[in-house]
Amino acid sequence: EAGVTQFPSHSVIEKGQTVTLRCDPISGHDNLYWYRRVMGKEIKFLLHFVKESKQDESGMPNNRFLAERTGGTYSTLKVQPAELEDSGVYFCASSPGDRGRFTYEQYFGPGTRLTVT
Amino acid sequence: RKEVEQDPGPFNVPEGATVAFNCTYSNSASQSFFWYRQDCRKEPKLLMSVYSSGNEDGRFTAQLNRASQYISLLIRDSKLSDSATYLCAVYVSGTYKYIFGTGTRLKVLA
Numbered sequence: 001e002a003g004v005t006q007f008p009s010h011s012v013i014e015k016g017q018t019v020t021l022r023c024d025p026i027s028g029h030d031n032l033y034w035y036r037r038v039m040g041k042e043i044k045f046l047l048h049f050v051k052e053s054k055q056d057e058s059g060m061p062n063n064r065f066l067a068e069r070t071g072g073t074y075s076t077l078k079v080q081p082a083e084l085e086d087s088g089v090y091f092c093a094s095s096p097g098d099r100g101r102f103t104y105e106q107y108f109g110p111g112t113r114l115t116v117t
Numbered sequence: 118r119k120e121v122e123q124d125p126g127p128f129n130v131p132e133g134a135t136v137a138f139n140c141t142y143s144n145s146a147s148q149s150f151f152w153y154r155q156d157c158r159k160e161p162k163l164l165m166s167v168y169s170s171g172n173e174d175g176r177f178t179a180q181l182n183r184a185s186q187y188i189s190l191l192i193r194d195s196k197l198s199d200s201a202t203y204l205c206a207v208y209v210s211g212t213y214k215y216i217f218g219t220g221t222r223l224k225v226l227a
Contacts, residue, residue, distance in 0.1 A: 004160075031213060042121075043161070043204070045214040056212055091160060095213070104149050104208050106215065108160040 002027065004109035006092050012115045018080040021112045023092030025074070030097030032075050033106060034067060038088040046090075049075060050097065061086075082116045089113050118143060121207050123218035131226050134195050138221045140205030141187040149208035150188045152179055154201045155220065161204055165190070195225045 005024045013019050025032045034046040046065070047057040051072035060067070064083070069075040079086050093106040122141045130136045142150075149168055153161035165172050167188055171180040178191040192199055202222045206215040 033214065035215075042219045043217040045216070048213050056214060059214070104213070105151070105163060105166055107163065108153075110160045
């Protein structure tokens with residue numbers, strides 16, 4: 001079974017530019033999450049999709065961040081315009097839907113390392 | 118106070134040693150807990166899930182102490198390959214999100 005994949009693995013952009021990150025969850029996983037780790041800090045939740053619907057976006061820092069999950073498959077996270085403080089590692093995770101306690105076991109992708117200069 | 122706290126370490130232990138880490142959490146309503154292992158510049162990988170009092174898998178044992186609001190991870194007979202950062206994640210009841218600790222770094226020395 002293929003794991004969670006993310007693209008690109010690294011991105012270096014200038015302040016004010018736009019970047020779009022992509023996540024492909026494990027096939028069949030209804031739940032998709034975005035997290036971010038800023039240097040020296042803990043991994044923090046950004047948002048959660050159930051299929052194509054945003055279930056919880058309480059962790060999104062501001063309206064420069066836009067997440068979508070078209071058709072309930074892959075997801076994109078767009079940052080526009082990027083600021084210096086957006087630098088960090090963006091992780092995507094997925095978990096199965098409606099499988100009792102196993103619904104809560106999240107599997108992470110390798111992350112996208114974003115550097116805003 | 119942080120919602121999930123871990124001693125950042127590093128814990129430097131010789132091969133074959135037993136080492137234990139704790140993770141404290143502040144929300145008494147938390148129901149599910151997870152230990153992840155993260156190698157440098159890699160993704161967190163699920164190591165163990167803790168839903169009741171504890172869980173054991175080979176050399177690894179996780180225990181939950183609800184009264185004192187902490188979970189622990191015990192590693193027996195440490196191997197060089199166990200060197201990594203161990204992340205504690207607490208599932209927030211009523212949502213699907215995790216609250217992570219900052220991680221505990223383990224170095225197993227030859």
